[in-house]
Amino acid sequence: MKKSPLPMVQNTSSKDEKRTKKETLVKLLRWHFGYQEFRGKQLEAIEAVLSGRDCFCLMPTGGGKSMCYQIPALAKHGIVLVVSPLIALMENQVMALKEKGIAAEFLSSTQTSNVRNKIHEDLDSGKPSVRLLYVTPELIATPGFMSKLTKIHNRGLLSLIAIDEAHCISSWGHDFRPSYRKLSSLRNSLPDVPVLALTATAAPKVQKDVIESLCLQDPLVLKCSFNRRNIYYEVRYKDLLDDVYIDISSVLKSCGDVCAIVYCLERTTCDGLSAHLSKNGISSAAYHAGLNNKLRSSVLDDWISSKIQVVVATGIDRKDVRMVCHFNIPKSMESFYQESGRAGRDQLPSRSLLYYGVDDRKKMEFILRNAENKKLQSSSSEGELSKKSLTDFNQMIEYCESSGCRRKKILESFGEQVSATLCKKVM
Numbered sequence: 293m294k295k296s297p298l299p300m301v302q303n304t305s306s307k308d309e310k311r312t313k314k315e316t317l318v319k320l321l322r323w324h325f326g327y328q329e330f331r332g333k334q335l336e337a338i339e340a341v342l343s344g345r346d347c348f349c350l351m352p353t354g355g356g357k358s359m360c361y362q363i364p365a366l367a368k369h370g371i372v373l374v375v376s377p378l379i380a381l382m383e384n385q386v387m388a389l390k391e392k393g394i395a396a397e398f399l400s401s402t403q404t405s406n407v408r409n410k411i412h413e414d415l416d417s418g419k420p421s422v423r424l425l426y427v428t429p430e431l432i433a434t435p436g437f438m439s440k441l442t443k444i445h446n447r448g449l450l451s452l453i454a455i456d457e458a459h460c461i462s463s464w465g466h467d468f469r470p471s472y473r474k475l476s477s478l479r480n481s482l483p484d485v486p487v488l489a490l491t492a493t494a495a496p497k498v499q500k501d502v503i504e505s506l507c508l509q510d511p512l513v514l515k516c517s518f519n520r521r522n523i524y525y526e527v528r529y530k531d532l533l534d535d536v537y538i539d540i541s542s543v544l545k546s547c548g549d550v551c552a553i554v555y556c557l558e559r560t561t562c563d564g565l566s567a568h569l570s571k572n573g574i575s576s577a578a579y580h581a582g583l584n585n586k587l588r589s590s591v592l593d594d595w596i597s598s599k600i601q602v603v604v605a606t607g608i609d610r611k612d613v614r615m616v617c618h619f620n621i622p623k624s625m626e627s628f629y630q631e632s633g634r635a636g637r638d639q640l641p642s643r644s645l646l647y648y649g650v651d652d653r654k655k656m657e658f659i660l661r662n663a664e665n666k667k668l669q670s671s672s673s674e675g676e677l678s679k680k681s682l683t684d685f686n687q688m689i690e691y692c693e694s695s696g697c698r699r700k701k702i703l704e705s706f707g708e709q710v711s712a713t714l715c716k717k718v719m
C-alpha cells in the first residue's frame with residue numbers, strides 16, 4: 293500500500309521549530325513503521341544528519357540502527373545512499389520497505405540487467421522516485437557509479453550517505469572487508485553530504501579507525517549501552533558433561549518449538565551435530581558455505597518459514613531467534629557478542645548458551661597461533677593484528693572460566709561501567 297507523503301523537515305534552529313521538527317519525525321515513525329516512540333539515540337542521530345552533521349552511531353545488535361537512515365529518507369527530499377556489506381541484508385531491508393510502500397531499491401550483481409537498468413533509468417531521470425538506494429562498497433569503488441553519484445549530488449538530490457556495519461572498514465573490526473577501505477572516496481568526491489556511520493562493534497580502536505577512514509568531520513558520536521537485557525547468558529562445561537550431544541538435545545527440546553541457531557567452528561561439526569539433533573527428533577539442518585547454493589537457499593527458506601526449528605550454522609540471521617548456542621568457543625568477545633546478539637532481535641526474552649571445553653580451547657589457540665606465525669613472516673602490522681587475536685581470545689576464555697555475572701563481563705570487555713544491580717536472570 294502506498295502512503296501519502298508527510299511534511300518534509302526544514303533546517304531550523306529555534307526551540308519551537310525544534311519541537312515541531314521532533315513531532316514531524318515521530319509522526320513519520322508512527323505513520324510508516326507503526327512504532328510509538330524513537331528508541332535510545334535514534335532521534336539524536338536522525339536530527340544530527342538532518343541538520344547536515346556527520347554522525348557515528350554505536351548501537352547494540354537489534355538496537356534499531358536502520359531507522360536512523362530510513363527516517364531521514366522520508367523526512368527530506370532526495371536519496372539516502374546506504375552502503376551495506378551483504379546482498380542478503382540489502383534484499384531483506386528493501387523488501388520490508390517496499391511492503392510499507394517506501395520507495396527503496398538495491399543494486400547488485402545478483403539482479404537481472406532489466407531490473408538494474410530500470411533503477412539506473414530512475415537515477416538518471418533528474419527526478420528519481422527512489423528514496424533509499426542500497427549498494428555494496430564494491431559498487432562505490434567503480435568510477436562509473438561514483439560519477440553517477442556526483443551527478444545526482446550536483447542536482448541537489450543526495451541527502452545522506454549511511455555506512456551500515458561500519459566496523460567492516462576497520463582492520464581492528466571482527467569483520468574487516470578491504471573494499472570498505474575505499475569508501476573514503478565518498479568524502480573526497482561528495483564533501484558536503486553528511487555521512488552516518490553505524491555499527492554494533494564497540495571497541496574504541498574500531499571507532500577511531502572508522503572516523504578517520506571515512507574522514508568524518510566533527511561527527512556527533514552516539515553510544516548506547518551494549519546491554520542486551522532480553523538475553524540470558526550461560527556457559528556449560530563440556531568436560532563436566534557426560535554427553536554434550538544429549539545435553540544440547542535436551543536443552544533445545546526443553547525450549548519447545550522455538551527458533552534457534554547453533555554455531556560451530558567447523559563445517560563437519562555442523563553436519564554431525566545437525567544429524568544428531570535430527571535423530572533426536574529436533575527438526576534441524578546444517579547451513580554453511582560448503583553446501584551448494586540450491587541447498588543453502590532451501591535450508592534458509594525452511595528455517596525462515598519455521599519448517600525447521602534449528603540451524604547448525606557458521607553464519608545466518610532471523611529476528612525471532614529465541615536461543616543462540618555456541619557449540620565451540622568463539623574467537624573473541626566481539627564475535628561472541630555479534631553472534632549471540634542474533635537472539636531476541638525482536639526484544640523478547642532469549643537465551644545464549646556457550647559450551648566450553650578444554651579441547652576446543654586448545655584447537656582455537658592452535659588456529660590463532662598458526663595464523664600469527666604466518667602473518668609475522670609477512671609484515672609487522674599483520675603481526676600486531678594477530679597478537680591482538682590472541683589477546684582477544686584470552687578475554688573470551690576469561691568469560692568462560694570466571695564465575696560471576698556474565699552480562700557484566702561482556703559489557704566490561706567493551707569498556708562499559710556496570711552496576712551490580714544489572715545482573716538479573718531473564719529466563
Ligand SMILES: Nc1ncnc2c1ncn2[C@@H]1O[C@H](COP(=O)(O)OP(=O)(O)OP(=O)(O)O)[C@@H](O)[C@H]1O
Pocket residue numbers: 327328329330331334351352353354355356357358359492611637638
Ligand atoms: N523506535 C522503535 N520502536 C520499536 N521497534 C523499533 C524501533 N526502531 C527499530 N525497531 C525495530 O527493531 C528491530 C531491529 O532493528 P534493526 O534491524 O534496524 O536493528 P539493527 O540495529 O540494524 O540490528 P543488527 O545490528 O542486529 O542488524 C527491527 O524489527 C525494527 O523494526
